[in-house]
Amino acid sequence: MARAKQAAAAGAKRPPGTAPSPAPNPPKTRPRPPRAPALWKKLRLLQRNPFRLLPGASFCGLVRGFPLLRQGFGLRGAAVAALREGCEVHLLAVLEEWGLCALHAKRSVVQTADVTLVRCLRVKRA
Secondary structure (H helix, E strand, O other): OHHHHHHHHHOOOOOOOOOOOOOOOOOOOOOOOOOOHHHHHHHHHHHHOOOOOOOHHHHHHHHHOOHHHHOOOOOOHHHHHHHHHHHHHHHHHHHHHHHHHHHHOOOOOOOHHHHHHHHHHHHHHO
16 A cells, blocks of 8 residues: 555656666856955955055155255145155056057057157147
8 A cells, every 4th residue: 555655656657677766966056266365365455555656755755855845845744645646647647658559559568669659649738
């Protein structure tokens, strides 16, 4: 009686001597790459302290060497920081234009011709 219930529950009869069909395999997931805590730590550090192109001490020494400041005029720290930031923005814009000139010429390296072209175009724009 118990076998009859099992056969009815299975639905269809199997031929004798055959094994039951295996359960379907679950879909395989891709293995996760190992986490890099050192990389995350470095990224957090760089986000806290932004990267500066111009070193602060040498830029401050350069600004203090201007003849106007030698005549007795002072310069606040915020003004030096603003000058430094403006110089960095200008430098990045020039470097980006040099790179665009090199890309336009289908090169990956900036050459002196790119520098002279950017200088010439900047003079004509102004």
